[in-house]
Amino acid sequence: xxxxxxxxxxxxxxxxxxxxxxxxxxxxxxPPLHPGTGQPVGPEALEPIFPKVLIQQEMSGExxxxxxxxxxxxxxxxxxxxxxxxxxxxxxxxxxxxxxxxYEGVSPSGSHKPNTAVPQAYYNAEAGIKRISTETxxxxxxxSLAFAGALFGIEIRVFMVRISFEQKPYRKALMQxxxxxxxxxxxxxxxxxxxMRELYPGTTxxxxxxxxxxxxxxxxxxxxxxxxGSVLNHVCLHQxxxxxxxxxxxxxxxxxxxxxxxxxxxGSNFAGLAFPFLGAQLRGGKKVRVIAVEPAACPSLTKGKFxxxxxxxxxxxxxxxxxxxxxxxxxxxxxxxxxxxxAMSPLVSHAQSLGLTEAKAYHQTACFEAGVQFARTEGIMPxxxxxxxxxxAIDEALRCKQEGTSQAIVFNLSGHGHFDMSAYTDYxxxxxxxxxxDAEGIRKSLDKLPHVA
Ligand SMILES: *Cc1c(COP(=O)(O)O)cnc(C)c1O
Numbered sequence: 001x002x003x004x005x006x007x008x009x010x011x012x013x014x015x016x017x018x019x020x021x022x023x024x025x026x027x028x029x030x031p032p033l034h035p036g037t038g039q040p041v042g043p044e045a046l047e048p049i050f051p052k053v054l055i056q057q058e059m060s061g062e063x064x065x066x067x068x069x070x071x072x073x074x075x076x077x078x079x080x081x082x083x084x085x086x087x088x089x090x091x092x093x094x095x096x097x098x099x100x101x102x103y104e105g106v107s108p109s110g111s112h113k114p115n116t117a118v119p120q121a122y123y124n125a126e127a128g129i130k131r132i133s134t135e136t137x138x139x140x141x142x143x144s145l146a147f148a149g150a151l152f153g154i155e156i157r158v159f160m161v162r163i164s165f166e167q168k169p170y171r172k173a174l175m176q177x178x179x180x181x182x183x184x185x186x187x188x189x190x191x192x193x194x195x196m197r198e199l200y201p202g203t204t205x206x207x208x209x210x211x212x213x214x215x216x217x218x219x220x221x222x223x224x225x226x227x228x229g230s231v232l233n234h235v236c237l238h239q240x241x242x243x244x245x246x247x248x249x250x251x252x253x254x255x256x257x258x259x260x261x262x263x264x265x266x267g268s269n270f271a272g273l274a275f276p277f278l279g280a281q282l283r284g285g286k287k288v289r290v291i292a293v294e295p296a297a298c299p300s301l302t303k304g305k306f307x308x309x310x311x312x313x314x315x316x317x318x319x320x321x322x323x324x325x326x327x328x329x330x331x332x333x334x335x336x337x338x339x340x341x342x343a344m345s346p347l348v349s350h351a352q353s354l355g356l357t358e359a360k361a362y363h364q365t366a367c368f369e370a371g372v373q374f375a376r377t378e379g380i381m382p383x384x385x386x387x388x389x390x391x392x393a394i395d396e397a398l399r400c401k402q403e404g405t406s407q408a409i410v411f412n413l414s415g416h417g418h419f420d421m422s423a424y425t426d427y428x429x430x431x432x433x434x435x436x437x438d439a440e441g442i443r444k445s446l447d448k449l450p451h452v453a
Contacts, residue, residue, distance in 0.1 A: 005087055007249040009080040014072050019240040021275045021347060022233070023063035024282040029350035030321035033308060038452060041318045049218045049226040051127035054120065057234040063279075065237060071119045074151060078106045078114075079241065083249035083410075088377040090397070097400035098255065099393055100410040102246050102273060103380070109174070111383065111415030112269045113144035113229055116238035120227050121148035131155045131224040133217040135185065135210030137265070138164050138337030138385070139171025140415060141229030146180035156180035157224075159187060159213040161340070162205035163333040170419045185210040192216055192314040204333045207266075207341045212314025219316070230266025231311060231320075231345045239272025246410065247276055255408050257288055259396055262412035263388035264292040264301065264359075265338045267345030269414040275347075278356055290357040291396075292348065293388040295367075297435040298331040300324060300344045301352055301359035303442065308452040309343055319450060322349040326445025332435040334364050335423035336384040342445070360392055363434035367391045368427040371417070383415035384423050 022028070031040040043055045050058070057065060067075075086099040104112035124132060132154055136142030142158035149156035158180055165172065165184040175182045183189060185205045186196040192212040196203060203209075211228070218226035228235060250256050260277050262270035274290045281287050294301055300323045309324040311317035324343035325331075331340040344352075351357045364384070371387030373394065374380070382390060389411040400407050417424065426432045 003087065005085050007083040007252045009245060009248055011076045011080070013248060014075050014079050015067065015241050015244040017064035017066050018237045019244055019276050019279055020060055020063055020065055020237055021279055022061045024279045025350065026282070026354065029346055032318040032320050033452065035310070035315065035319050035450060045318065049215065051123045051129065051225065053123045054234050057237055058232060068119070068122060071122050074118045075241070077108065080245040081106050081242070083246055084378070085253065086378055089374060092373065092377045093394060093397050093401065095397040095401040096404065096406040097397040098406065098408045099397055100257070100408065101413040102242055102410065103413045104242065104269065105380065105413060105416035108147050109140060109144040110418060111140045111144065112239060112242060112272060112412070113141050114147060115241055115272065116229065116235045116268065117144040117148035118151070119238050121145065121152040121154055124225050125152035125154055129154065129225045131157065132227045133157045133159070133214040133224055134227045134229065135159045135207060135214045136229070137161050137207050137340055139168050139175070139419065140338055142180065142182060143171055143174045143178065145227060145229065146175040146178035149180060150178045157217065158182040159185035159210040161185055161207060161210050161337060162203070164337040167422060168419055185213050187213060189213070190216045196313070200330070203330065206313065206330045208313035208327055211312035212316055215312060215316045216314065230268040230341070233347055235268045236271035236275065236345055236347050239268045240275050242269070242272035242412065243274060243276030246273060247280070256286055257410040258407040259289045259291065259409045261291045261293060261389050261392050261396070261409065263339060263385050263414060264294050264344060264348065265385060266341045267292070267348035269412050271345060271348055273412040274357070278351065291392055292352070292357055292359045293392045294359065294361050295334060295336055295339045295388065296361040296363045297334050297437050298325070298340055299361040299437055300342065302361045303437060304343070305446055305449070306349060306353050307449055309449055311343065319452065320346045322346045323352065325442045326448055328448055329442055329445035332438065334435050335420070335426070335432065336364065336388065338385040339388065362388055362391050365432055365434050368424070368432060370394050380413065381417040382413060383417045384420050386414045389414070
């Protein structure tokens with residue numbers, strides 16, 4: 001009998017609850033603060049832009065939060081997602097390690113992002129909201145929310161980071177196909193957009209700026225809410241379906257990971273896979289090594305400061321305690337657009353500060369090399385973001401080979417790269433260069449961190 005390469009669960013096994021790591025942290029994370037008063041923000045501060053249920057989830061300490069039935073119905077289209085055993089990659093590496101990957105590219109937009117886009121659109125629709133404005137980096141989030149908006153009858157307006165708007169025209173077409181509108185950020189449509197264009201002529205844009213534009217639109221129009229595709233607690237919460245399914249799939253495989261790996265931009269796909277395993281560990285289960293992988297050109301966890309900062313460039317958000325490069329830092333235009341965020345989710349940052357997780361940074365050419373090796377063995381074109389996780393998984397598997405140890409490694413294959421082929425074209429033509437991290441730019445940006453008593 002041949003060894004299985006895929007562990008699938010039927011749709012009745014879609015988790016009934018999301019997992020909230022707040023319930024299991026040994027010490028609670030620092031609360032979000034109001035930038036004016038320096039006091040913790042109450043739920044009412046967020047009500048102009050978020051529906052009440054999402055604000056409750058953002059602040060909840062409950063371990064399990066029920067997934068509404070209509071959300072589970074939509075999840076059925078692609079969930080539970082498969083857990084693969086990468087046997088051909090293992091053979092190519094000649095490693096004794098057992099490599100697994102959870103494949104989130106099977107969703108309608110090709111990434112993990114619909115896991116939170118669907119409940120966010122659902123809760124907004126339940127609250128009577130008709131329009132949502134949002135930002136997008138590589139276009140993954142914009143197209144995911146566009147899909148979810150189409151299902152629940154919500155108009156979606158997307159501010160897309162300019163460099164991606166230019167590099168990834170098909171993502172824009174996908175958003176349009178789902179019925180959303182998409183503009184390049186910084187745009188002429190908002191005050192902050194116009195200000196940024198004046199301050200930095202020809203800027204490639206950044207997630208921090210696009211977030212400010214989308215928030216400005218939502219704050220000025222009572223009928224429009226705002227939605228964020230990563231970073232926040234409720235987003236990490238929704239993504240835990242990934243890790244909860246993986247735990248059941250490891251039971252099918254009669255195995256359990258020693259190492260859990262994911263790429264980290266704002267931290268949501270990392271949290272989604274890792275938090276359920278970390279939670280099990282915190283409740284007395286097996287200890288796992290958990291590694292967040294970030295781009296060397298935007299290294300918030302490995303080179304940033306753990307401090308209160310704004311989540312956006314326009315400084316509209318509450319102050320969040322997180323690993324940050326400073327909200328005025330504009331990351332260089334490398335190809336993993338989804339990883340170009342100046343900071344890291346407060347929950348992921350808290351886990352890192354407690355020593356529960358590790359972080360690594362890689363340059364993009366080493367990541368594309370790993371992505372191509374993965375495609376040639378496993379037959380899936382990974383998203384540029386996901387190649388960071390693959391690079392790290394391969395390096396850990398090679399370490400196992402050197403040490404002669406057999407460990408189980410699982411990584412999140414957060415999305416496919418079918419809309420990112422121009423990046424691969426650049427790689428094959430030798431045009432992809434490694435961008436050193438801008439130490440001086442980061443230092444200047446960190447100098448401008450807000451002062452908190
Ligand atoms: C958006 C995105 C990421 C990065 O976002 P996180 O919130 O850090 O998960 C990673 N991979 C893919 C495919 C993405 O679309």
